[in-house]
Amino acid sequence: MIEVLLFAQLQEDAGTDRLTLNIEKLSVKQLRKKLMETYNLQQVKESMVAVNEVYALDKEWIQSGDTVAIIPPVSGG
Amino acid sequence: MIEVLLFAQLQEDAGTDRLTLNIEKLSVKQLRKKLMETYNLQQVKESMVAVNEVYALDKEWIQSGDTVAIIPPVSGG
Amino acid sequence: MTKKLFEIVENPITVGPLIDKVMRREAGAITTFIGTVREITNGKRTINLEYQAYKPMAEKMLKQIGDEITEKWPSTYVAITHRVGKLDISDIAVIIAVSSPHRKPAYEANEYAIERIKQIVPIWKKEQWEDGKAWIGDQLENIPYPKGKPDIKGDDHD
């Protein structure tokens, strides 16, 4: 199981602050595709992905038990 | 009468924080010379002169009633 | 009292405690940056703001910025607190305090910190205007991730 945290506009678009995917393993790129196609979260395209609180590149792998966060462009400060 | 205010090292060298000169009129340059020769205040050389709280150039004139300050290199901040 | 140098908090923040965190006998200069909620941005009147953070990662990223700074300016101490939740006009959203023996690194490191916060720290603001509201991405003010991703390592800033 992979937990996916959503923030800001993505959270509002999805109507929830987290999704739980029943998946053993997938790449960051595959996750992006899934979130865009299955959940229609278009802002994923311009977002970063963090795996266990570390920014991850598209080719990196996500495994069951990981916590993933989708990070739309930040606006703190 | 012209009042001359002294600060920092100059004040300690002169043993006073002000001199009163019984003079009607003199230039800034003449004042410097007087302070160095009559009062032996050598730091006047590297100091600025302010007349009535405004920095003055050597060629400017000081008149009776003016308040003059000798400003050694500053070190605030 | 524990001295947490990099914090996300939900309550109002003030500058005094951050100055205390970086104050020391070797310091001759302390700079602070205080980011407040501005009423007018790009001609639009803001009513209030809401900040949201991915808190554990945001604190980790603030700490990373602190590490980058002490590597670039070894003489500095840094503390950063960012507030989240609802904020009104003039409320303080972020405070950065940097101390250093001399002033130049204290200014440079402080400005570096705010630039980096706006690049890599997972915090978002939602602006409430008179006629609507929206989550703001930096893309509205800047180019979003010019290299396609946040500049994670801060390499652009050497």
Next chain:
Amino acid sequence: MTKKLFEIVENPITVGPLIDKVMRREAGAITTFIGTVREITNGKRTINLEYQAYKPMAEKMLKQIGDEITEKWPSTYVAITHRVGKLDISDIAVIIAVSSPHRKPAYEANEYAIERIKQIVPIWKKEQWEDGKAWIGDQLENIPYPKGKPDIKGDDHD
């Protein structure tokens, strides 16, 4: 309470009142510079310091610096307080607060202010070390008046 923006005072100073002096709804950024008494300078241990000012002219020069700043960075508000008298290690000697809608001018104007204070404001410090004491002129750290006089108009800084 009167709001005096440029002040020489004899009692301890804190940053809060200066922030309040420049705070306003248009501000999104406030920078402060806090100059403290540093224990070690050029390898020598300072015991304490004494600051002396030509007070009326010093306040006038602080105000001039404020005027220079609002001319160069019209969006800024500035307040400066300098303390005089005996100060111990870590005591605050000077605080500069600058507010601005955006952060860049707030940093730039603040750094400009401290540079100018060290050039034109008639304030002197006497350092007390373990083995002696002396009035410090900037010539010990810098060139004294490189142009033969203080840069009165701030023309070097455009």
